[in-house]
Amino acid sequence: MxxxxxxxxxxxxxxxxxxxxxxxxxxxxxxxxxxxxxxxxxxxxxxxxxxxxxxxxxxxxxxxxxxxxxxxxxxxxxxxxxxxxxxxxxxxxxxxxxxxxxxxxxxxxxxxxxxxxxxxxxxxxxxxxATAASRMVTAAGTRPVAEMGSRRTGEESAVAAARAAYIAGFTNTSNLEAGIRWGIPTMGTAAHSFTLLHDSEEDAFRAQIDALGVGTTLLVDTYDTARGVDLAVKVAGTELGGVRLDSGDLPIMAARTREQLDALGAKNTLITVTSDLDEHAIAGLAASPVDAYGVGTSVVTGSGxxxxxxxxxxxxxxxxxxxxxxxxxxxxxxxxxxxxxxxxxxxxxxxxxxxxxxxxxxxxxxxxxxxxxxxxxxxxxxxxxxxxxxxxxxxxxxxxxxxxxxxxxxxxxxxxxxxxxxxxxxxx
Amino acid sequence: MxxxxxxxxxxxxxxxxxxxxxxxxxxxxxxxxxxxxxxxxxxxxxxxxxxxxxxxxxxxxxxxxxxxxxxxxxxxxxxxxxxxxxxxxxxxxxxxxxxxxxxxxxxxxxxxxxxxxxxxxxxxxxxxxATAASRMVTAAGTRPVAEMGSRRTGEESAVAAARAAYIAGFTNTSNLEAGIRWGIPTMGTAAHSFTLLHDSEEDAFRAQIDALGVGTTLLVDTYDTARGVDLAVKVAGTELGGVRLDSGDLPIMAARTREQLDALGAKNTLITVTSDLDEHAIAGLAASPVDAYGVGTSVVTGSGxxxxxxxxxxxxxxxxxxxxxxxxxxxxxxxxxxxxxxxxxxxxxxxxxxxxxxxxxxxxxxxxxxxxxxxxxxxxxxxxxxxxxxxxxxxxxxxxxxxxxxxxxxxxxxxxxxxxxxxxxxxx
CATH class of the missing domain: 3.20.140.10 (nicotinate phosphoribosyltransferase)
Known part of the structure; x- marks a missing residue:
């Protein structure tokens, strides 16, 4: 050093x-x-x-x-x-x-x-x-922001980044080591690989719900998001904790997904968005029906x-x-x-x-x-x-x-x- | 992890x-x-x-x-x-x-x-x-490039960055741990604090030369660069290894310093430049009488x-x-x-x-x-x-x-x- x-x-x-x-x-x-x-x-x-x-x-x-x-x-x-x-x-x-x-x-x-x-x-x-994270937290208003960028910075910097983002007001982190070293709450959903591992999206959703309960967050955009949302509610019921959108035009996708969830009766199912967000994208989603943000690359690299x-x-x-x-x-x-x-x-x-x-x-x-x-x-x-x-x-x-x-x-x-x-x- | x-x-x-x-x-x-x-x-x-x-x-x-x-x-x-x-x-x-x-x-x-x-x-x-470093190495042509960015990235990432830059063709690094772990050649000059520590710039130059020999590189821009160059040659003689420029308009400063060194008879004294360089700045100095580059922030942060x-x-x-x-x-x-x-x-x-x-x-x-x-x-x-x-x-x-x-x-x-x-x- x-x-x-x-x-x-x-x-x-x-x-x-x-x-x-x-x-x-x-x-x-x-x-x-x-x-x-x-x-x-x-x-x-x-x-x-x-x-x-x-x-x-x-x-x-x-x-x-x-x-x-x-x-x-x-x-x-x-x-x-x-x-x-x-x-x-x-x-x-x-x-x-x-x-x-x-x-x-x-x-x-x-x-x-x-x-x-x-x-x-x-x-x-x-x-x-922390400086970048603080801007994101302000842009997010009362909505929680999770740090998910470990894979976009050096493996030790990842732990430091989770810590700095939490200090700046992030709610939690995907990085387990940050939980161990610094007492920061950890979170996680599932990756596309988990869906692809199974013979069908339905099998994957069922496996996740069996292990983690209906309060879990399902990743619904592996194949077709609208069908993914339908299937998620079919498998988990209207008490499903949340769905995660990780691709596509987020304002449009979030609005459609909220409408769809509501129509299915899953009015309390939360929408988490996670695709290449930074403080500007978060601010741009202020009027969208988003319940939580997950931020990766931009927070661990100081957003420019x-x-x-x-x-x-x-x-x-x-x-x-x-x-x-x-x-x-x-x-x-x-x-x-x-x-x-x-x-x-x-x-x-x-x-x-x-x-x-x-x-x-x-x-x-x-x-x-x-x-x-x-x-x-x-x-x-x-x-x-x-x-x-x-x-x-x-x-x-x-x-x-x-x-x-x-x-x-x-x-x-x-x-x-x-x-x-x-x-x-x-x-x- | x-x-x-x-x-x-x-x-x-x-x-x-x-x-x-x-x-x-x-x-x-x-x-x-x-x-x-x-x-x-x-x-x-x-x-x-x-x-x-x-x-x-x-x-x-x-x-x-x-x-x-x-x-x-x-x-x-x-x-x-x-x-x-x-x-x-x-x-x-x-x-x-x-x-x-x-x-x-x-x-x-x-x-x-x-x-x-x-x-x-x-x-x-x-x-x-490595991707950013490779561009810098190409831009530098036959001139050596040193990695000096440890202080601009996480303390463990600093060692990884020194290693990646060396793989991409950098000549050496200021990071000692990279020397220990990966066998990468290490280098260093002196900081402005070293000049300021002493009662005069002359005392500082003399102290550095006494310890490291006339082959060392003196940092000449703490007070006034032209006077610093004069003093450096006065103290070290015309066999002075090098001078480092860390501020100012580098193409102009390099040209003036080369002229001055030559006029003083220090024709073999090398000029190293180190102020906020990236591949574009290095390319912009191709026609300037620069002998070596030192790169910090831009290489360890992937140059954008x-x-x-x-x-x-x-x-x-x-x-x-x-x-x-x-x-x-x-x-x-x-x-x-x-x-x-x-x-x-x-x-x-x-x-x-x-x-x-x-x-x-x-x-x-x-x-x-x-x-x-x-x-x-x-x-x-x-x-x-x-x-x-x-x-x-x-x-x-x-x-x-x-x-x-x-x-x-x-x-x-x-x-x-x-x-x-x-x-x-x-x-x-």
Whole structure:
């Protein structure tokens, strides 16, 4: 989980006597990729586990030694590596905006820089999924949305995606491992292969109902959807739990299927749709008689924005002349150095500004800060990790937090069209 | 690595007496997502490891039991699960086209269906990366391309992406774990934080050169690129290995930097560029004095196509009336049932058609097949995995295979604009 340059930088800095300068790194996004109106921070709980486990095995040290990647002195340092610093950051589930100081990592240069890749991998991917998922949840209104995209992303990313989507308000997931690791409710219907396995669609429906009861959801579009619906009600009766449509023009198919189910007396049988949905398709089905959505590819790939574009930068460090704020100055990528205090400024309970106080806040600043909600929480102190943000409890907390914090955003935040962030970020 | 419905389908099929019907599943893509001219199969070696390890732990079985996911009979089956069937497929690194039978999995319905998610997760992600990477490699011509995108995808996907990009012809990766697991050459330069850590850019350059020698690559755009280049040559001398440009307008910056380096006498100092490159940006730099490319976000996210869109379908199974080809008939998703023999038909060494022979080939078919190269290899037989496709040796073999097989494609395959597949797929 480390890029080679992190280790060679530590090596070079050790030789130059600068490796253990107290330093502050910050993870932030310069913009909201894809013209999103807001982002949703996700991955924090996973990241805390990774930081706790972060160390170098004998096999890894051997690889570094035999490949002459770093000097013996640097190898000794890495062999004993353990993060002992402090990490503050936005709570998991928190909306964020360009320049929001999402994670502030304090420690020696060496212990902070080596975490760069793992911090960014997790925050960039998980937040991309949560950001897309949050738009889908809003577009779905009161209808439930299931995450079914495991097969469209790397096999470990699949578990992370299920987790991030659930934090962003999805109802459940098809991914069983996400159920085991993070306590997320799991669901499932059946695949076309199950119908094709049997000698007839009727045999397949009967087999599924015998095993799972009439409350199950039958996939009715393997051969002909209208005949599939007829058959489903014939086999299961009017108490059939649901039917799933996975192909065709969904608004038309949903309307026809609802009419057909009602005519057959299956008025309580729900319609789930699952074919290549994203937030726009979900919004387009708002007036259709759909009861639940299943989303695959688009949620696990961030709906066109598969990486959030966050970066991890040194913003302050102690040198021979004491603490110094630092920032890269090259074109198009100006950064704000120094430590920051982040506040979501509210008016009548509605967010109006992401306010970032730089350096030591003044008395006026403190008065301004009191008009909003402080956004940073302690995640790691002296190497000890705050347990409340971890495990299944951390996921549940993050899901609740996202719900409440998104409710604070102005209505423009929910526009699906690409555009400006819902509130401005102001550095004070 | 399993979707819930795979297990409930096994359960229902066991109760219906159909779970152990001999079955054939096939993984294929209905189209080349993103208007690609060809795809590149990747992930096969990783998949073989996953299939060998595929089983259910006590904790997983406990979760399934306590959650009433499946019946006790199904739990017993899963507790003893081991894939004992046969898998044939395209060799890793092989180009593919719509409908190419990428993986054919034979066994009982139960043992095949439970692998659906892991097969698709790996093939969809790894092939998306390899397909994008192959375009970048072609666009780069003889110049080397390094994979540096670990921070822009999930932390395990990062290792898979480094592997897939290398198979597609990338020269090396920043990801150390990919070096350890798959024998891929690793590389690295330095980050802006390293410059900012030091009291001056000069101190930073000196520290890096002291540790890594003058052959290293210095990052020269932290403050002002022209002054950075001056300083780099002043500190390292004219034997400086390279400079890296990570911001600004790259064609202009590269030209200016080359002029400046030459004027300073550093005629052999190489220029590496790394700022938000994709295949189009690489092609746009063809006439610029660039010596090497580093690619991040775009390669690990499939350059706009983060999932390959492959599906895994039941294509044949034995029933009461013997073997039967099966396919779903619903709108827009017509599939071709049955087992297939895939041949890349060549004329004068150039691919002209992806020929898929269905069912039992006739004598005429056999004559036609002899005009090309058979595309399917044995990957698993009777549960035993072909070792030649695994580990670092498998990666090296796949990289070589991709190079030779891409060389067979017609020139239109290398057009970057979205369009039709380079050769048609013909079912005979």
């Amino acid at each position: 480390t890029d080679r340059y992190e280790l060679t930088m530590i090596d070079a800095a050790m030789q130059a006597g600068t490796a253990f300068r107290p330093s502050v790194f910050e993870a932030f996004g310069r913009r909201l990729s894809g013209g999103r109106r807001y982002g949703v921070v996700a991955g924090t709980g996973r990241l805390l586990d990774r930081i706790e486990q972060f160390s170098f095995t004998d096999a890894q040290l051997k690889f570094l030694r035999e490949g002459n990647v770093v000097s013996p002195e640097a190898l000794d340092y890495l062999a004993d590596y353990k993060f002992t610093g402090r990490i503050r950051g936005y709570a998991e589930g928190e909306p964020y905006f360009p320049g929001s100081p999402l994670l502030t990592v304090e420690g020696t240069f060496a212990e902070c820089v080596v975490l760069e890749t793992v911090i960014l991998s997790i925050l960039n991917y998980d937040s991309a999924v 924005t598969p990486a959030s574009g966050m970066v991890y930068k040194l913003v302050a460090r102690e040198g021979d002349e004491g603490w110094k704020s630092v920032a890269k100055a090259s074109e198009n990528k100006a950064s704000h150095g120094g430590e920051k205090l982040a506040v979501r400024t509210l008016e009548d309970g509605v967010a109006v500004e992401e306010t970032i106080f730089m350096g030591d806040p003044t008395k006026d600043d403190a008065a301004d800060a009191s008009r909003g909600r402080g956004l940073q929480v302690d995640l790691v102190r002296g190497g000890a990790i705050a347990d409340e943000y971890r495990g299944a409890a951390g996921v549940a907390k993050a899901r609740e937090h996202r719900k409440n914090a998104v409710a604070e955003l102005p209505i423009v935040a929910h526009r699906l069209r690409p555009g400006d962030p819902a509130i401005p970020t102001v550095f004070r | 399993t979707d819930r419905y795979e297990l409930t389908m096994i359960d229902a099929a066991m109760q219906a007496g159909t779970a152990f019907r001999p079955s054939v599943f096939e993984a294929f893509g209905r189209r080349l997502s993103g208007g690609r001219r060809y795809g590149v199969v990747a992930g096969t070696g990783r998949l073989l490891d996953r299939i060998e390890q595929f089983s259910f732990t006590d904790a997983q079985l406990k979760f399934l039991r306590e959650g009433n996911v499946v019946s006790p009979e199904a739990l017993d089956y899963l507790a003893d699960y081991k894939f004992t069937g046969r898998i044939r497929g395209y060799a890793e690194g092989e180009p593919y086209f719509p409908g190419s039978p990428l993986l054919t999995v034979e066994g009982t319905f139960a043992e095949c269906v439970v692998l659906e998610t892991v097969i698709l997760s790996i093939l969809n992600y790894d092939s998306a990366v 196509t983060p999932a390959s869109g492959m599906v895994y379908k039941l294509v044949a199974r034995e029933g009461d009336e013997g073997w039967k080809s099966v396919a779903k008939a619903s709108e827009n998703k017509a599939s071709h049932g049955g087992e297939k023999l895939a041949v890349r038909t060549l004329e004068d060494g150039v691919a002209v058609e992806e020929t898929i022979f269905m069912g039992d080939p006739t004598k005429d078919d056999a004559a036609d097949a002899s005009r090309g190269r058979g595309l399917q290899v044995d990957l698993v037989r009777g549960g035993a995995i072909a070792d030649e496709y695994r580990g670092a040796a498998g990666v090296a073999k796949a990289r070589e295979h991709r190079k030779n097989a891409v060389a067979e494609l017609p020139i239109v395959a290398h057009r970057l604009r979205p369009g039709d597949p380079a050769i048609p797929t013909v079912f005979r």
